[in-house]
Amino acid sequence: xxxxxxxxxxxxxxxxxxxxxxxxxxxxxxxxxxxxxxxxxxxxxxxxxxxxxxxxxxxxxxxxxxxxxxxxxxxxxxxxxxxxxxxxxxxxxxxxxxxxxxxxxxxxxxxxxxxxxxxxxxxxxxxxxxxxxxxxxxxxxxxxxxxxxxxxxxxxxxxxxxxxxxxxxxxxxxxxxxxxxxxxxxxxxxxxxxxxxxxxxxxxxxxxxxxxxxxxxxxxxxxxxxxxxxxxxxxxxxxxxxxxxxxxxxxxxxxxxxxxxxxxxxxxxxxxxxxxxxxxxxxxxxxxxxxxxxxxxxxxxxxxxxxxxxxxxxxxxxxxxxxxxxxxxxxxxxxxxxxxxxxxxxxxxxxxxxxxxxxxxxxxxxxxxxxxxxxxxxxxxxxxxxxxxxxxxxxxxxxxxxxxxxxxxxxxxxxxxxxxxxxxxxxxxxxxxxxxxxxxxxxxxxxxxxxxxxxxxxxxxxxxxxxxxxxxxxxxxx
RNA sequence: GGCGGCGUGGCCAAGUGGCUAAGGCGGAGGUCUGCAAAAUCUCUAUUCAUCGGUUCGAAUCCGAUCGCCGCCUCCA
Numbered sequence: 001x002x003x004x005x006x007x008x009x010x011x012x013x014x015x016x017x018x019x020x021x022x023x024x025x026x027x028x029x030x031x032x033x034x035x036x037x038x039x040x041x042x043x044x045x046x047x048x049x050x051x052x053x054x055x056x057x058x059x060x061x062x063x064x065x066x067x068x069x070x071x072x073x074x075x076x077x078x079x080x081x082x083x084x085x086x087x088x089x090x091x092x093x094x095x096x097x098x099x100x101x102x103x104x105x106x107x108x109x110x111x112x113x114x115x116x117x118x119x120x121x122x123x124x125x126x127x128x129x130x131x132x133x134x135x136x137x138x139x140x141x142x143x144x145x146x147x148x149x150x151x152x153x154x155x156x157x158x159x160x161x162x163x164x165x166x167x168x169x170x171x172x173x174x175x176x177x178x179x180x181x182x183x184x185x186x187x188x189x190x191x192x193x194x195x196x197x198x199x200x201x202x203x204x205x206x207x208x209x210x211x212x213x214x215x216x217x218x219x220x221x222x223x224x225x226x227x228x229x230x231x232x233x234x235x236x237x238x239x240x241x242x243x244x245x246x247x248x249x250x251x252x253x254x255x256x257x258x259x260x261x262x263x264x265x266x267x268x269x270x271x272x273x274x275x276x277x278x279x280x281x282x283x284x285x286x287x288x289x290x291x292x293x294x295x296x297x298x299x300x301x302x303x304x305x306x307x308x309x310x311x312x313x314x315x316x317x318x319x320x321x322x323x324x325x326x327x328x329x330x331x332x333x334x335x336x337x338x339x340x341x342x343x344x345x346x347x348x349x350x351x352x353x354x355x356x357x358x359x360x361x362x363x364x365x366x367x368x369x370x371x372x373x374x375x376x377x378x379x380x381x382x383x384x385x386x387x388x389x390x391x392x393x394x395x396x397x398x399x400x401x402x403x404x405x406x407x408x409x410x411x412x413x414x415x416x417x418x419x420x421x422x423x424x425x426x427x428x429x430x431x432x433x434x435x436x437x438x439x440x441x442x443x444x445x446x447x448x449x450x451x452x453x454x455x456x457x458x459x460x461x462x463x464x465x466x467x468x469x470x471x472x473x474x475x476x477x478x
Numbered sequence: 479g480g481c482g483g484c485g486u487g488g489c490c491a492a493g494u495g496g497c498u499a500a501g502g503c504g505g506a507g508g509u510c511u512g513c514a515a516a517a518u519c520u521c522u523a524u525u526c527a528u529c530g531g532u533u534c535g536a537a538u539c540c541g542a543u544c545g546c547c548g549c550c551u552c553c554a
Binding site for chain 1 (some may be wrong): 480481482483484489490491492493500501502503504510511512513514515516517518519546547548549550551552553554
């Protein structure tokens with residue numbers, strides 16, 4: 001069975017067949033960089049990171065584009081998010097953008113999220129967006145009104161196909177005041193005339209102004225990925241209106257299908273309600289990183305499915321971290337044994353075991369990136385390995401290496417976990433070995449008090465001591 | 479008002495018609511150990527919000543009820 005992806009457009013799982021064989025074009029809505037990223041962003045971008053990693057694991061040549069929104073994203077009040085925040089922090093808008101773009105990438109790096117191949121900024125693509133508006137006007141799908149340009153929803157009968165909504169069912173002005181310059185309240189801005197106090201503005205044929213928020217994703221995805229893309233991802237809350245508007249303006253422009261597979265990830269909840277900037281109930285990634293490792297947060301996110309909401313709490317992350325430790329231990333167990341066994345071919349039985357778990361893992365992932373199941377498979381695999389390590393039935397170096405490579409390929413390359421030791425740990429290794437040698441002599445003399453003191457103090461410093469039958473080994477606890 | 483989703487053990491979480499309802503955390507006990515830790519083994523849901531229905535067979539499909547959540551032009 002090949003890869004199946006749940007397509008929001010058809011509301012069912014579909015077999016994944018890229019437009020062009022062997023290649024995948026993928027676009028994910030990136031953050032509006034006006035504040036620090038929070039755990040909600042972590043879930044979203046970790047989820048899509050896994051999509052990219054798995055597609056690459058399957059051998060696809062993936063081009064992954066994720067935008068940085070630095071203009072045009074308005075608040076209910078009509079103010080630009082970036083401008084408002086810049087005013088508050090008393091910095092230039094672009095200074096603010098720079099600061100939070102850095103913070104975003106820093107957080108994503110800590111979570112081991114791969115950088116997109118292209119991270120285009122909306123403000124750096126104003127000419128492309130103006131051209132987009134011009135073409136829509138020429139085709140009659142948009143109209144100018146008082147210096148702004150709106151997409152004419154009435155001209156586009158498919159409007160609502162993604163979100164399953166009908167324009168007439170919506171409560172106009174439910175949240176935002178209706179502008180009388182629009183023909184239909186559902187029409188959305190693709191170019192906005194700037195108020196004088198709005199600093200971020202550009203010349204256009206209609207007014208000095210700025211592009212509508214929905215436009216950037218269409219313009220930039222087309223520029224870098226072509227008129228039709230394989231996968232477009234984003235948060236569920238963006239399905240309507242953002243993605244609906246993207247489809248409308250893009251397909252109106254090209255007359256072609258814009259996106260083959262729409263993927264939407266669910267929200268992070270706190271005590272049953274959505275974690276969001278506006279509710280103020282968010283934990284930033286850097287706050288979380290002061291208590292937990294990036295890997296632990298990542299593991300927590302992957303333990304639920306990307307289309308399910310997940311409730312965030314310290315307890316839940318701690319529990320996830322405990323589970324993760326078992327996988328880390330498994331790799332430690334394997335690597336510490338490699339030096340102790342003889343050279344020789346891997347047994348067929350071991351090769352079969354490795355192949356069996358790899359196959360199961362792939363089956364899990366093929367089912368719409370079911371990471372909770374894939375992790376379950378890793379735990380089963382881990383148990384099987386630990387059992388054999390303990391029984392001492394892994395007799396050759398190559399047997400160990402087959403298991404080690406398979407286990408690490410799946411957990412590191414696909415799930416993005418990392419079992420590499422920190423550089424500082426490697427530097428400390430000779431000293432740790434020295435301490436253990438001293439402790440060994442103390443234990444031989446049965447000086448338990450002193451040997452236990454060494455063990456406890458090392459543990460307090462994050463080094464875990466394990467006394468085996470033959471020898472003592474250690475690992476770093478994160 | 480419209481559209482969509484969810485409710486599975488003490489906690490988290492897979493499973494969407496058919497072997498004994500994955501897995502993790504937590505808990506109990508055993509093995510190993512000088513004692514620990516780690517690992518490992520065993521146990522920890524006759525039952526899937528409730529009530530009906532369809533079916534040889536339902537956590538899974540249908541209907542109703544209760545509870546919760548998201549979106550309806552701000553948010554990943």
